[in-house]
Amino acid sequence: MKKIIFSFGLMLSLFVQSKISSNPNDWYGLTDRVMGGKSNLRIELLNETFVLSGNVSTQNNGGFVRLVHEVRFNDDELKGISFLAKGNNEMYEFHATLKGMKMPPWSYFSHSFEVTDEWKRYEIFFKDLKSSGYSVRKMKPKNINNIAFAGYGRDFDVNLMVKDISIF
Numbered sequence: 001m002k003k004i005i006f007s008f009g010l011m012l013s014l015f016v017q018s019k020i021s022s023n024p025n026d027w028y029g030l031t032d033r034v035m036g037g038k039s040n041l042r043i044e045l046l047n048e049t050f051v052l053s054g055n056v057s058t059q060n061n062g063g064f065v066r067l068v069h070e071v072r073f074n075d076d077e078l079k080g081i082s083f084l085a086k087g088n089n090e091m092y093e094f095h096a097t098l099k100g101m102k103m104p105p106w107s108y109f110s111h112s113f114e115v116t117d118e119w120k121r122y123e124i125f126f127k128d129l130k131s132s133g134y135s136v137r138k139m140k141p142k143n144i145n146n147i148a149f150a151g152y153g154r155d156f157d158v159n160l161m162v163k164d165i166s167i168f
Contacts, residue, residue: 030066030148037062039151041158049163056151056158065158066095066148073141073167080125081147082166087115088159094124095148098135107133110150115160123168141167 027050031039039062040054056065081094092115097108109129113122129139137143151158 027067027069030068032057032062032064035062036060037064039063039065041065041067043067049161050149052149052151052158052160052162054151054158056154056156058153058155063154064150064152066150067162068146068148070146071144073144076140076142078126078141078167080123080128080168082121082123082164082168083162084119084121084164085113085115085149085160085162086117086119087161088157089116090114090151090156090159092160093150093152094122094129095150096126096129096139096144097146097148098137098139098143099145100135100137100143102136103134107131107135108148109139110152121164 027043029041029043031037031041031054033039038057038059040057042053044051044053050067052065052067054065056063085092091112093110093112095108095110109131111124111129113124126139126141126144131139149160149162151160
């Protein structure tokens with residue numbers, strides 16, 4: 001069993017569906033601790049599957065954990081993201097943060113998905129993302145700065161597994 005703690009990378013191809021590779025170099029974890037929060041996150045890569053564990057805590061005005069990847073899409077024809085996920089019967093979110101000025105600076109677009117203990121394929125369309133805040137730029141793939149899988153907004157234990165991530 002191959003075990004790597006923290007990260008992985010992006011590889012876009014000329015195919016209709018672009019696979020995001022499991023190269024553990026370009027993904028990183030981010031929690032509310034950057035602003036004094038109390039949430040915890042551990043990220044492992046096991047057999048090309050991200051395993052996120054920890055907890056989201058709203059103590060001290062916190063309430064998020066994120067697995068983040070910086071992206072550079074050159075094609076506004078891209079429609080969304082596809083991935084397999086399973087976990088602990090909780091609601092998680094997919095986030096897309098845009099380039100440029102935002103109010104507040106941490107504004108993002110999101111879509112919720114609920115996991116069970118069985119693998120399920122999710123397809124989230126960029127057009128269906130909901131705005132949290134204001135961004136000068138419009139939601140277009142070329143304007144996306146980073147994407148993330150997140151636990152957000154309430155106290156709960158994090159147990160999320162994500163794999164086979166691709167852009168379509």
